[in-house]
Amino acid sequence: MNLGYFSYPLPANEPVLNYAPGSPERANLKKVLAELKKKQIDVPMYIGGKAVRTGKKVAMHPPHEIGHTLGHFHAGEEKHVKQAIDAALKAKESWANMSWESRAGIFLKAADLIATKYRPYMNGTTMLGQSKNVYQAEIDSACEIIDFLRFNVHFLNEIYKQQPISAPGMHNRMEWRPLEGFVLAVTPFNFTAIGGNLPTSAAMCGNVVIWKPANTQIYSAQMFMRILQEAGLPDGVINLVYVDGPTIGKVCFNHPDFAGVHFTGSTGVFNQMWTTIGANIAKYRTYPRIVGETGGKDFVIAHKSADPDVVATALARGAFEFQGQKCSAASRAYLPSNIAEQVKKKLVEQVKSMKMGTVEDFTNFINAVIDEKSFDKLKKYIDNAKKDRKAKILVGGNCDKKAGYFIEPTVIETTDPRYVTMCEELFGPVLTIYTYDANQFEKALDLVDSTSPYALTGSIISTDREAIELATARLRNAAGNFYINDKPTGAVVGQQPFGGARASGTNDKAGSMLNLYRWLSARTIKETFNPPTDYRYTFLQEA
Known part of the structure; x- marks a missing residue:
């Protein structure tokens, strides 16, 4: 039951910490880096909120120190993708029906957790797992993912406010539904924030998601997944699986409830996805949304x-x-x-x-x-x-x-x-x-x-x-x-919505309303207060 209209004002971008010598954030991060390197972690998949371990362990090494082992993740197979889809579809109705303010609260809490106690852990896992220096990690795995979460809540709230006009004797309204089915999010190694944004932007709109990160980003992806769980994300809404590309494609692109793909990666892989989806179009309950940011030169x-x-x-x-x-x-x-x-x-x-x-x-x-x-x-x-x-x-x-x-x-x-x-x-x-x-x-x-x-x-x-x-x-x-008069990098959420066209993708602009529209399906509802009781119009009367 909606008991009020709630305000989610335009947020400010998360301040970038400078990690100067002698600063508390530098000392804290150094401590966390040492802590992370001391222990090898065992990373499960997360399906239906449960930790799934297959025993097929793959080692994770820092690219700059390949002799060190950060831990191991449990690789999955076809059956785990099917389990993830089943878990997502099971969670779909209750998640789609959850009040907007409750959904928003989960992602805003996740942003606050990253901004505070988990900031050094998001940065530390990104630095060690993806070989990013401290500044590159800070602007990515702290500031950008915080901004995505907060700005997307604001943008989606603004979309929900967009309503049609009504003539006398009726009321019109627009219902912004999630897509019918599940969304597949396939994320790259290079930005922890992209790894976080692609599944959460779709989920925020009421969708359920299968999330496949690059193997080389799993160390930071699992940290973000744990934060989402702590923030209260219900079981099955986002399911994190570690499988190869052909396996995820084989299962998801042949499933009748496949509703869309949110992708960042190579142009070649995206082209193959598009071809496969097109060939399977008759299998789907609805036309899937295909959103991709691909290569660049x-x-x-x-x-x-x-x-x-x-x-x-x-x-x-x-x-x-x-x-x-x-x-x-x-x-x-x-x-x-x-x-x-x-x-x-x-x-x-x-x-x-x-x-x-x-x-x-x-x-x-x-x-x-x-x-x-x-x-x-x-x-x-x-x-x-x-x-x-x-x-x-x-x-x-x-x-x-x-x-x-x-x-x-x-x-x-x-x-x-x-x-x-x-x-x-x-x-x-x-x-x-x-x-x-x-x-x-x-x-x-x-x-x-x-x-x-x-x-x-x-x-x-x-x-x-x-x-x-x-x-x-x-x-x-x-x-x-x-x-x-600037370098061509460094897009900031809310300031420079990001995406390209031609062979660089569908230009759906992550960090803006444009991207969120792709994960919504609009329904127009007209209510007539005094419905007619006779088919005859006035023009039919004789003079």
């Missing part, structure tokens, strides 16, 4: 008016924070000939000053890439560039996986604007630079727009307002998130 183009210091810093941060393992990371740069040499010199100096090592040393800017597969792929690109006459390594280029998967931040300069590392997504600390004629800015814009199939993020750096306006217009479809 993100650009920075500098105009001849740009400040070389601004360009160099935007490239250094945009390309190499979290080892370039962001969907939005600067991967290709276009420098005008008049400032190219200055920018390259300054960039090389900045990269050479970056320290690389473990996350526990807070002076390290660079840590390890996520796993051996990623390491080997990136090393191959770098080794090929060393031998190619069209490419030159300006800085970096060394790779070592003896203790961890360490790849130096690497800048490649090419004379070919269609060189392979200007076109293909690498997902690592590799930036490729091409120098264009400073007087051919419009041609350079055409090059930026046509080189890559992706359209996720990009930026223009210039002090010339006409050049900014031109780039903004000409690159309208080249990036879903476009930055002026």
Whole structure:
């Protein structure tokens, strides 16, 4: 029973702690990191609120310290996905019928738990499990996931307020229902916040969810799941399973109650999902919602008016924070000939000053890439560039996986604007630079727009307002998130809703109302107060 209308005002973004030497948050996090490393944890799946252990254990290692074991997770199989679906569907009716203020309270409490006692644990598990430095962890696994939870409550409340007009003698209302069935959330390794947002945004709307995280993010995913349980999430609403992609797809995409997929990952996997769903469309109770944020080949183009210091810093941060393992990371740069040499010199100096090592040393800017597969792929690109006459390594280029998967931040300069590392997504600390004629800015814009199939993020750096306006217009479809005089990374919930188009996804903008609409099914209800009792209209009467 609804006994009132409740207010969920627009929240403020969660403040980012700085972890300066001598600060209490630094001391607390250091203590938690040591605590986490002292014990190996046993991580179950969570199905219907129960901890499920299969005995098929898979070890979890820090990417920067592969000789250390953080613990083991219990890998599942096809039957566990079926159990998760059954548990979700069992929980569906009571969850969908729960009052909005009670659902909202669960996620707001989870946000408060992360902001307070679990903040060092969310950051610590992300730092150790995904090799993020303290600042990258803080903005991701603390601030961004807190913001997603709080802002989504506000946004969904605003959607619920959207109601139709009513004419005399009737009342119209809009009912914002959850989807009919279950939602599959498939989440990547690189952002703990994405791992938290994809299942909870759908669940917040009254849906039940099967959540499959990347194996390399399970260490932090299980921490978030435990927080949701402590916050009061009912059993079966979100079910966390650890299975491979083909298994989850085989079961979920063949189930009649499959209602939608919330995905972040590779373009190839998303394309295969879409193909499979299309082939199975006759099996489903309703047309599934397909929401995905996929790959990127993100650009920075500098105009001849740009400040070389601004360009160099935007490239250094945009390309190499979290080892370039962001969907939005600067991967290709276009420098005008008049400032190219200055920018390259300054960039090389900045990269050479970056320290690389473990996350526990807070002076390290660079840590390890996520796993051996990623390491080997990136090393191959770098080794090929060393031998190619069209490419030159300006800085970096060394790779070592003896203790961890360490790849130096690497800048490649090419004379070919269609060189392979200007076109293909690498997902690592590799930036490729091409120098264009400073007087051919419009041609350079055409090059930026046509080189890559992706359209996720990009930026223009210039002090010339006409050049900014031109780039903004000409690159309208080249990036879903476009930055002026900044790096192409760092979207903040509520400030820069995130998502791209073309081969970068469905552009449903996580961190805004747009995304939440996809997990709702509207029903219009008209109530007539004085219904007619005769079919005859006035126009039928004789004069």
